[in-house]
Amino acid sequence: MYIDYSGGIPDTLLQWLYEEKLFKLFIPEELGGRMLDLPAALRVFQKVSETEGNMGWLTAIGSGGGMFIPNIEKSLAEQLFKDEKAVIAGSGYPNGKARKIDGGYIVSGEWKYCSGSPFASFYTANSQTEEGEIRSFIFMPHQVEIIEDWNALGLRGTGSHTIRVRNALVSDEYTFKLDVPKNEYAGPVHRFPFLPFSQASFMSVCLGITMHFYQEARQIVKRRIKNDDTRFRPVDLLLTEQETIFQQKVDTFYTEIERLWNLHVQGNSLSEKEINQFSKMCKEDLQLVIQGVDTLMRYLGMDAIMETSSLNKIWRDLHTASQHAFITPL
Template sequence: MYSKALVDDIRSQAMYIDYSGVIPEGLLQWLYEEKLFKLFIPEALGGRMLDLPAALRVFQSVAEMEGNLGWLTAIGSGGGMFIPNIERSLAEQLFKDEKAVIAGSGYPNGSARKIDGGYIVSGEWKYCSGSPFASFYTANSRTEEGEVRSFIFMPHQVEIIEDWNALGLRGTGSHTIRVRNALISDEYTFQLDVSQNEYAGPVHSFAFLPFSQASFMAVCLGITKHFYQEARQIVKRRMKSDDKRFHSVDQLLAEQEAIFQQKVDTFYTEIEELWNLHINENTLSETAINRFSTICKADLQQVIQEVDTLMRYLGMEAIMETSSLNKIWRDLHTASQHAFITPL
């Protein structure tokens, strides 16, 4: 999907991202120019409005180049799923900016006290990917009546607590955000099951669970493909140096790559089937959703187990944090730790 020159340029900056925990300004600008945070935003608001299968291939392709960028693309684009639920004029104001991107959390936390014309909101929300460069933030909280509402916060209302110190995906800025006694007008609140404008497309009514699982799965598949590419380079170098042990590793790698490609093909076959059901019937049965969920979790579990097995054969280079392979492996284990795609 992307040129070799672009891939090489992005990968040359990968270790800097890992060490610094920061996305270089040039790469961030590229994400904006490619509208990679706007895959589910209507063209009228400067977006690309892809269908879900096409967007998933973008997630995978970007993640194959660099895991942090793939994760941020998936999370940033996911914020576009809220656009039909926000009052029209505000949605246009928030999303028309070329650099519009949401960071936030779906977990209901904090407190929201109703007042005339709005709410007073306080709370903390963890794992808000993209928080350092978000143009606005969303988070869920319970009102005094026990209702869960979504709130829109502007940057001046948010404190970023830089506590993201995970094994991998270190450049995603998945920090905690804190809000203290923020005055949020009614216009800046919304509910996910209430449409407030005409910007909804087919993707916006797709079931939340398989949407999320498919998004994270696509990122993991992209990172895994990069892992096998890097592993192939190591094996080639070792075989060239006449290390006879690596002939068997070469065979194992070829077998794993074939199995992995089968998993990729299965994933896109399943998501196309689910998407067509959604388009044709405008609803998904619980059976179909559970089936897709089971396949995602089982296949990803096998993918990770095979990657970990191969790591044991790749020597000391595999355990050094300064190696590209190690960074890719850490990114994969971090991305795959999301609750929606873990074995349980």
């Protein structure tokens, strides 16, 4: 519960994330990364989220920043990513305004929900130029003001605050476009379509948090039955039923992402139909997963409603993670 109350990740855990290169899962080994394929990375996201939801979310978001590496000038990419503590925070929404000048841009704007903002080594955000073009800009910490406004139901330790820049001078080298490669660091994962990549990443985090929920619920039910609370015997049956349904959804998710990944690495472009079907599956299955968790919550008594309980925190983290626009029912 320390993370909930402090609003951040303890330095010891943050150091562990750095040492395990969990923000560098899609960074080439020559720059200190692990360069995993997508299915392997998703299992890492799930496992870390199963341990602690905030850390899982930050792992997915931080690693996701590595998807930009092929679009950044090579010398700058090496400078930014070689640092053991390299991690990006930022936003894809084009909320900023950029004015062109000789050699660069003057950029101003605010971007919400920038997870990892308190410890990011640099920031990326999209802005619209005076010509109507959307460009991505790299800001260094001294250019960024963090507005500590992340006050959500859960994932309270992710530091998903608003960032603000005011008349920041950004040289041309520190801008990029996502469809323009600038170096040879792109691997298969960088060429995977962005939407299913993002949906799979957030889905795996939610699956990990849900796994943790069922583990915690199982401990509560065991303890109550051991104390001769006969009311919890039917709850034990309901828990087993929900765990089975949940595991089926996990298996289906990984079967489908493996199928899409194999098509991709074999050189096949994913069709719009395949991408839409995967999106639909993620949204519908996550909705069923959350309904199963919420159904069980009604039977877990006071253990479920106290903010100081681990179960309550896990439940809040799940409902917060699942609110990301890419995986909501809309």
